[in-house]
Amino acid sequence: MRGTIVRMATAGKRRLVVLGTGWGGYAFLKSLSRSTLSQLDVKVVSPTTSFSFTPLLAQASCGTLDFRSALEPIHSTRGIAFHHAWCDALDLCKQRIEVTPASKPEFRPADPLTPTSPTRAQERATTYSIGYDYLVVAVGSYNATYGTEGVKENALFLKDVSDARAIRWRILSAFEGTNAAYPQPLSKEDEEQVRARLGFVVVGGGPTGAEFAAELHDLIRQDLTKIYPHLARLASIKLLDAGKSILSSFDKGLAEYAMQKFARDGIEVVLNARINSVTDQGVWVQNPHGGAELMRAGMVVWSTGITAAPIVKALRGVAKEDRSHKWLTDAKLNLLVHQPARDKGEIRGNIHQPAPDKQEGDVVPMTNVWAIGDCSSQATPLPATAQVANQKGSYLAAVFNASPTHPSAQEPFKFKDKGSMASIGSNEALIDSPVGKDKGALAWLLWRSAYTIMAMSWRNRFLVPANWASNLLFGRDVGRF
Numbered sequence: 001m002r003g004t005i006v007r008m009a010t011a012g013k014r015r016l017v018v019l020g021t022g023w024g025g026y027a028f029l030k031s032l033s034r035s036t037l038s039q040l041d042v043k044v045v046s047p048t049t050s051f052s053f054t055p056l057l058a059q060a061s062c063g064t065l066d067f068r069s070a071l072e073p074i075h076s077t078r079g080i081a082f083h084h085a086w087c088d089a090l091d092l093c094k095q096r097i098e099v100t101p102a103s104k105p106e107f108r109p110a111d112p113l114t115p116t117s118p119t120r121a122q123e124r125a126t127t128y129s130i131g132y133d134y135l136v137v138a139v140g141s142y143n144a145t146y147g148t149e150g151v152k153e154n155a156l157f158l159k160d161v162s163d164a165r166a167i168r169w170r171i172l173s174a175f176e177g178t179n180a181a182y183p184q185p186l187s188k189e190d191e192e193q194v195r196a197r198l199g200f201v202v203v204g205g206g207p208t209g210a211e212f213a214a215e216l217h218d219l220i221r222q223d224l225t226k227i228y229p230h231l232a233r234l235a236s237i238k239l240l241d242a243g244k245s246i247l248s249s250f251d252k253g254l255a256e257y258a259m260q261k262f263a264r265d266g267i268e269v270v271l272n273a274r275i276n277s278v279t280d281q282g283v284w285v286q287n288p289h290g291g292a293e294l295m296r297a298g299m300v301v302w303s304t305g306i307t308a309a310p311i312v313k314a315l316r317g318v319a320k321e322d323r324s325h326k327w328l329t330d331a332k333l334n335l336l337v338h339q340p341a342r343d344k345g346e347i348r349g350n351i352h353q354p355a356p357d358k359q360e361g362d363v364v365p366m367t368n369v370w371a372i373g374d375c376s377s378q379a380t381p382l383p384a385t386a387q388v389a390n391q392k393g394s395y396l397a398a399v400f401n402a403s404p405t406h407p408s409a410q411e412p413f414k415f416k417d418k419g420s421m422a423s424i425g426s427n428e429a430l431i432d433s434p435v436g437k438d439k440g441a442l443a444w445l446l447w448r449s450a451y452t453i454m455a456m457s458w459r460n461r462f463l464v465p466a467n468w469a470s471n472l473l474f475g476r477d478v479g480r481f
């Protein structure tokens with residue numbers, strides 16, 4: 001199939017290709033009108049068959065929500081062709097992308113952490129190409145590890161629902177396995193072993209890390225303690241951050257409030273933490289004397305920010321932000337490219353054939369290519385959030401809806417900051433918005449209401465509060481499957 005162009009029954013229509021079905025891609029597709037869809041040949045390329053509602057992933061990973069409540073299937077009945085695949089190469093001058101089929105979804109009877117799918121190398125044989133007239137890139141970002149040794153092998157990330165599933169599996173199996181291995185009564189030596197196995201380390205004190213630590217605390221103290229009281233008292237949660245505070249994107253007073261609450265809950269916040277490496281024993285943290293100490297852990301969750309996706313790094317001839325390597329767009333979200341590279345037909349990249357990039361010459365917008373969400377930035381950078389990606393997706397859909405066959409924005413994109421929220425456990429949350437700041441139980445009620453309303457389907461608008469009500473009555477889901 002390599003080198004062939006997939007032709008659909010929609011021949012004759014202009015071809016719109018969308019890369020990615022996260023916040024940006026999903027919001028864009030969802031907001032395209034029926035009329036727009038009927039006038040275009042729309043293809044979506046994504047390695048994930050569902051959209052993950054990221055703000056609820058911490059809850060899904062700790063059994064507060066069912067996994068289904070935090071995702072939306074993306075197979076569409078609206079005439080959109082879905083390619084379950086990775087885009088591995090782009091040639092923006094030839095208006096063509098190369099895609100590699102993603103692993104087939106499989107039922108994995110054992111540990112979901114064990115890969116059973118064919119390797120990317122095997123799959124590469126079936127690579128094929130797709131031509132486009134319009135391209136919307138919303139491939140998001142990857143987890144940043146800053147080259148820290150052992151992170152990819154020994155830590156878990158929390159980026160989508162399958163990560164949440166792996167984390168929940170690991171937490172519950174840590175308790176189940178420890179319970180089986182250390183029958184009561186526990187000796188002093190047993191207790192040491194149990195402490196190590198049930199030590200949970202979260203690296204990164206941003207909203208994701210802090211929310212996850214808080215949810216894990218609630219799962220252990222409210223539910224697992226009823227099943228394993230002798231083990232739960234020995235479990236510990238440590239939240240590590242390289243900076244002087246956790247939740248540093250929030251108002252100082254709110255971040256301070258969260259730290260005080262975590263201290264009361266027994267979540268140990270370790271600031272100015274420098275991680276040397278992560279091993280299967282835990283995390284090696286630098287000490288003030290130049291050495292390193294092992295913080296023993298049965299599970300490490302790594303959430304220290306984002307880095308550009310390989311396909312974003314690989315594309316040459318495009319204007320990029322200096323440190324993050326995100327693609328730069330103009331105010332109408334059109335991709336900015338270097339004129340000399342465009343004139344030579346060299347706006348291309350392949351993740352399997354990396355080549356040096358020359359960032360030289362004037363930049364000009366590519367009027368048939370747009371980049372939205374975490375993979376892109378603008379002259380005035382915006383935060384890498386769902387809110388920004390969602391608003392950019394909706395803005396761009398409005399551009400297409402206004403003129404499906406010749407999309408061209410009249411007005412620049414304007415971000416409306418609705419503020420930030422974070423749940424900090426035990427029915428408390430923080431709200432930091434342009435309208436006001438709040439913390440505690442009322443903020444938590446607003447947090448829950450907001451995420452119920454923001455759910456992307458009526459099904460989840462029903463399921464999310466139903467899950468919360470069920471927890472209130474029957475406790476969290478602590479089953480492993």
Ligand SMILES: Cc1cc2nc3c(=O)[nH]c(=O)nc-3n(C[C@H](O)[C@H](O)[C@H](O)COP(=O)(O)OP(=O)(O)OC[C@H]3O[C@@H](n4cnc5c(N)ncnc54)[C@H](O)[C@@H]3O)c2cc1C
Nearest residue numbers: 020021022023024054055087139140373374384385386387
């Ligand atoms: C746990 C967690 C909690 C969060 N909570 C909040 C919150 O409360 N509020 C908030 O505003 N933000 C939150 N965020 C941040 C927010 O989720 C991101 O900013 C947002 O997802 C960015 O949207 P995106 O469309 O750019 O990328 P993503 O949502 O990451 O989507 C990227 C898509 O591209 C696909 N893709 C990747 N590579 C390729 C490729 N080569 N070819 C084709 N497709 C590809 C992916 O499979 C995915 O479908 C949270 C993030 C996480 C991880």
